[in-house]
Amino acid sequence: MSTPSVLIVGSGPSGLILAIILAQNGVSARIIEKQPHHPIGSRGTGVQPRTLELYDTLGFLPAIEKAGSSSSIVANYKPGVKEPFRTAAMAEWIEPSPSVPHPNGVSLPQYVHERILRDHLATLGCTVELGSELRSFEQHSDHVVAHITTTDASGQSKDETTTFKWLVGTDGARSIVRKQLDIGFPGKVLTENWLAIGDIVVEELDGLAPGTWHQWSAGPNKFIYLRSNGKYREWMFACPRFEDTTITREEFIETFYATTERRGVKFGEMSWVSNYRPSGRIADALRSGRVFIAGDAAHVHSPTGGQGLNSSVQDVVNLGWKLALVETGAAPDSLLDSYSDERRPVITQMLSMTSDLLRKTVEQMQSNDAEKLKNEAWKRGGDLLMLGVNYAGSKIILGDGDATEPTAAYSYKLGERVRAAYRAPDASGLVLADGTETTFFHLFSMARHTILVFGTTDATSVVASLGKLPKHLFSVVRVLPKDTGAEQQTIDGVTVVRDTKGYAHDGYILPIDQSTIVVVRPDSVVGAVVSDASGVETYLKKVFA
Incomplete structure (x- = not known):
């Protein structure tokens, strides 16, 4: 072997x-x-x-x-009081869209x-x-x-x-x-004190809702949180630890009761625990x-x-x-x-x-002032959400105009025209020649570049621009507008899809009568936005030459 x-x-x-x-x-x-x-x-x-x-x-x-x-609700409590004095969603629910089908974390x-x-x-x-x-x-x-x-x-x-x-x-x-x-x-170390973090089974909830982040604060360095994602027996906890020694199950339970005054909550096995002091x-x-x-x-x-x-x-x-x-x-x-x-x-x-x-x-968790919580x-x-993570300024990115200039590594606004160095949006409602429906995310692959050909560009010229490079490293996709009269013909070396609902052109903000080629890297980042096959060749030289 x-x-x-x-x-x-x-x-x-x-x-x-x-x-x-x-x-x-x-x-x-x-x-x-x-x-x-x-x-x-x-x-x-x-x-x-x-x-x-x-x-x-x-x-x-x-x-x-x-x-x-899905993302949890955060509930804030005062010690000894069963009802939270404040609840709020960690993140507002975002309606999925054809270009951003997974906008909510898991x-x-x-x-x-x-x-x-x-x-x-x-x-x-x-x-x-x-x-x-x-x-x-x-x-x-x-x-x-x-x-x-x-x-x-x-x-x-x-x-x-x-x-x-x-x-x-x-x-x-x-x-x-x-x-x-x-x-x-x-x-540097980011906090003076250690945090004890771990997983523990909660056997009697005493009114605590699964799938919620429960947080108590009884003053500086006297706070605790306990959370569950709703599907597993273990609840994750965190509380202050003033020395770098592992907290025992009994110590955690006593800390919980002293901080929350909620002795109706009963605990089972502690399956995992660690001391942690955040660093950057x-x-x-x-x-x-x-x-x-x-x-x-x-x-x-x-x-x-x-x-x-x-x-x-x-x-x-x-x-x-x-x-x-x-x-x-x-x-x-x-x-x-x-x-x-x-x-x-x-x-x-x-x-x-x-x-x-x-x-x-930390400022919030150490405070018992309701106005600060x-x-x-x-x-x-x-x-x-990390949808704006980008590589603007990279030497292997070929952009147009300001897309090539360095910018904030986290920056994104929905509704912007597709740009080199940023994530490639998805699009649903794409139909292959055999009638199969697909999406851009399912056409993309970590094993090849995907070259999306919009508008009037001849897709065969894009295939020719690949020269002697191994063809299996590329997928050329001709994207036909939904209202075009052109037949969805099979083209050698090209996957042809019809944008039956217009989501591809709308999501990439591209006019149907303009020639645009979007080169998507294997990591689903746009490597280039160009107007013709010569632009594709220029990009390929950055990566393959």
Whole structure:
């Protein structure tokens, strides 16, 4: 059996998604996890709309939506009072639209999330190797030598030395990969005190509604929250901890009763607990030669706003298609430099946003002043939906006018014309030549560029612009207006769809009589908006030459 091309260290969401993308691109990967068991615990529970869109293209969104629940209500209580004095939605419900079909986030425990990803990865022929720890590695010009220790269920250990083409560290904030690369991890601790966070079964609710974030405050450093997504026995909790020692079940229960004065709430098993002190840090580099870091190995930040897990997933979505192109020889090694160039500005702004939100949240949770408890710190939506994450200013983006200029990494307004560097909108109501209905998200793929041809452009000229590049790396889609009289003829090398409801032209804000070509990268980001096949060639040179 041949050695996999890529070693992925760490089996959290970022490592699993990277393995899925590589497998979909035909690149073999080995994913190892030093822990002997898959982790438990709710941990990062929010899946934002932009991540849901990517999961739609990857093919397992239905499983995520079935396992999760919608955004919660936040209820504020005074100690000893059963009825909340204020309730508010964390995020206003947004009506789905043809261009934004998943505008509302999903909440589900991270251990459930990871199980869904592992199950999907297994269908692609790859599984996580538990009890396998990366000890060290050495880089060479064309390979990486990894030293791995594997411990079986009986405690027997075996050392191995294996060669890979690439190594990706998705191994958390204490990343051995980042440390061995000696990459700086500057930043600061964001709160003075520790937080105890964990999962506990609530056996008697005493009026507490499932699917709600329940919050009590009895003054500075005397607060607690308890929440459930409504589908699982475990409720996640957080409360202050004044020392870096793990809180026991009995200590938590007494803290809960002392803070809330709600002794009618009865608890069962505590399944997971951890001490946590939020920090804001970003690695000085995300690449060193043939080795990369992503997710918590590359950045840590406040959990407020639900950006962490999502940012980690979006790291590897950015990296995965590029690594596959380089590994298969379709693109030059220099393409991989764009991973750090594109992701670091996004993470930098995200750190600023989440740190500010943490400050507001702590101020709110430590106050017993009803006027200060307006749940503003719990408000979600806007930039936190991540629909505006963009790579404006990237060297591999070909834009028109201001689309090429650097801008805020989180910025988006519904109703804007499609722009290079931003997400590619969806469109439903597309009908293939055989009568099958589809959407853009289902036509997009992490294994190829999708070139959308609108207006009067001859689609065959776009196919010709691909030159000698491997044709399987592209899908050319001719989008016919709903009212056109043109026949939906089969064109060699082109998928022809009719925009039967006009959603594609409306969502992309494109006139039907104007020639426009939209090149969508494998990560569902618009790589170029051009008027003819020569513009496509110019974009392709940025990525493939």
